[in-house]
Amino acid sequence: MTEAELKPARRSIGATRNPASQEAILAAAEAVLLENGLAGFSIEAVARRARAGKPTIYRWWPSQAALLLDVYHSxxxxxxxxxxxxxxxxxxxxxxxxxxxxxxxxxxxxxxxxxxxxxxxxxxxxxxxxxxxxxxxxxxxxxxxxxxxxxxxxxxxxxxxxxxxxxxxxxxxxxxxxxxxxxxxxxxxxxxxxxxxxxxxxx
Amino acid sequence: MTEAELKPARRSIGATRNPASQEAILAAAEAVLLENGLAGFSIEAVARRARAGKPTIYRWWPSQAALLLDVYHSxxxxxxxxxxxxxxxxxxxxxxxxxxxxxxxxxxxxxxxxxxxxxxxxxxxxxxxxxxxxxxxxxxxxxxxxxxxxxxxxxxxxxxxxxxxxxxxxxxxxxxxxxxxxxxxxxxxxxxxxxxxxxxxxx
The missing domain is CATH 1.10.357.10 (Tetracycline Repressor, domain 2)
Structure with missing residues (x-):
């Protein structure tokens, strides 16, 4: 097993969730929700705040609801x-x-x-x-x-x-x-x- | 008491609610809600559908919530x-x-x-x-x-x-x-x- 396999790059955006980015996105989602309210909540706003791509977020959370529930679970x-x-x-x-x-x-x-x-x-x-x-x-x-x-x-x-x-x-x-x-x-x-x-x- | 006081004009838009328009607005509000969902619900859409002025609606219902609750009560x-x-x-x-x-x-x-x-x-x-x-x-x-x-x-x-x-x-x-x-x-x-x-x- 190569070192790359043991330690995947922090910025990989594969189908597997990257724990570091995942936490950043959940934190960003919560911040957006609490600052803007539900009416101002959007994947776009979360992506901007987390400095992540919208496709990354959508790959991990198929809907806003799934993301909100994960924020809740966390x-x-x-x-x-x-x-x-x-x-x-x-x-x-x-x-x-x-x-x-x-x-x-x-x-x-x-x-x-x-x-x-x-x-x-x-x-x-x-x-x-x-x-x-x-x-x-x-x-x-x-x-x-x-x-x-x-x-x-x-x-x-x-x-x-x-x-x-x-x-x-x-x-x-x-x-x-x-x-x-x-x-x-x-x-x-x-x-x-x-x-x-x-x-x-x-x- | 004058006759005008006994029988207020049907189209008056005073502080007193006019039952005919009131019903029309409630019916319009319900139709907008059921057709557009909550995300597409607005006083503007209700006014358009009921052919009423937005100020009339706001005079009778101070908030969307008050209007929605009245639709519910009806x-x-x-x-x-x-x-x-x-x-x-x-x-x-x-x-x-x-x-x-x-x-x-x-x-x-x-x-x-x-x-x-x-x-x-x-x-x-x-x-x-x-x-x-x-x-x-x-x-x-x-x-x-x-x-x-x-x-x-x-x-x-x-x-x-x-x-x-x-x-x-x-x-x-x-x-x-x-x-x-x-x-x-x-x-x-x-x-x-x-x-x-x-x-x-x-x-």
Whole structure:
């Protein structure tokens, strides 16, 4: 193996993403989005800021939506957790708190709002968002499945539906700029889903 | 009082909205939105289509968002119900079914998606949407308040939070084009909120 194969040139623009340029483009995309808003976001503006060619960007990200989602992903790994604390109440509280905190702190909430907005206008954005959400539902549903294995949650409960209810609540708050949810409010939402709202528990 | 005061001229463009032109403008706004998408929506295009002046439109609707929300309102009255069937399970099922059906049938879902998307880009749109949602929460919360008065639902439950959980679920489905929710799925969501998910009811 030659040294060139071991250390590919930094500026190569092949089908394989070059991590250095990739990071530069993601950083540029985020900066353009936050400075110009979604209305002023374009691959052209990103290319100019990253000093990259538009074809390079399009080779790596087939749509604006794919690029926006990658900007989003590059942030959220820190706080988006699928907790496993051994009981469903703590797990779901940590799950909902994690989403809200991720969106409230820093810029990832702003980016995700733009992804959702763009998905209402562009089929490619909707497809990218839908694929991402399907994966998320599958992942987060495991929180409930584990509780079912422990015998905590009824076996007839649809696991993915439970975490979808909680993440949809967070979406609603993000999209109406009401992310400042108190701990008590998180507990009230989770307790509703876990224990219901009836005076007497259903038979 | 003069006759002129009793019967204002049909074509007056005063501060008072003229119902005939108002309808024409709302119809034009909807047509422009559905034909051009949100990206091609503008007051100019609406004015052209309605054969109205831009100043007239701006006098009645201070922002695109206000106009879009009025287009939305002009449809949804038929199905957006705050049911009162005497028990919380039927009421919440009817509430959630009503939202999903309203958005699925006809064009109002398409219009509302645009309102939500625009709210992520324009402060005026967000303000209009937020005011609308605050009003909706207050209205829909009464479903749960009545159940609390009947002794069905615990008094410590926050009424508005319960219907917000359900309407947020519907938002999530609308914004990811997954509105085709089966009756069984509606029941599963409502039953989760009403009865919880635990094997044994919480003490």
């Amino acid at each position: 942030h959220k790994r820190i706080n988006f957790i699928f907790p496993d604390r051994g009981n469903i109440r703590d797990d779901l509280r940590a799950y909902l708190t994690g989403i809200l905190k991720t969106w409230r702190d820093g810029t990832s909430g702003e980016v995700f709002r733009c992804v959702v907005a763009r998905a209402q206008e562009e089929p490619a954005a909707l497809a990218a968002l839908s694929a991402y959400m399907a994966d998320r539902r599958c992942q987060s549903g495991k929180i409930v499945e584990k509780a079912q294995e422990r015998g905590e949650v009824r076996p007839d409960v649809k696991a993915e539906l439970v975490t979808e209810i909680l993440s949809s609540f967070a979406w609603g708050r993000l999209l109406t700029e009401r992310l400042d949810v108190s701990e008590a409010e998180v507990e009230a939402v989770v307790d509703t889903v876990i224990g219901g709202i009836l005076t007497k528990p259903a038979a | 449809h949804k009255r038929i199905n957006f119900i705050f049911p009162d069937r005497g028990n919380i399970r039927d009421d919440l099922r009817a509430y959630l079914t009503g939202i999903l059906k309203t958005w699925r049938d006809g064009t109002s879902g398409e219009v509302f998606r645009c309102v939500v998307a625009r709210a992520q880009e324009e402060p005026a749109a967000l303000a209009a949407l937020s005011a609308y949602m605050a009003d909706r929460r207050c209205q829909s919360g009464k479903i749960v308040e009545k159940a609390q008065e009947r002794g069905e639902v615990r008094p410590d439950v926050k009424a508005e939070l319960v219907t917000e959980i359900l309407s947020s679920f519907a938002w999530g489905r609308l914004l990811t084009e997954r509105l085709d929710v089966s009756e069984a799925e509606v029941e599963a969501v409502v039953d989760t909120v009403i009865g919880g998910i635990l094997t044994k009811p919480a003490a």
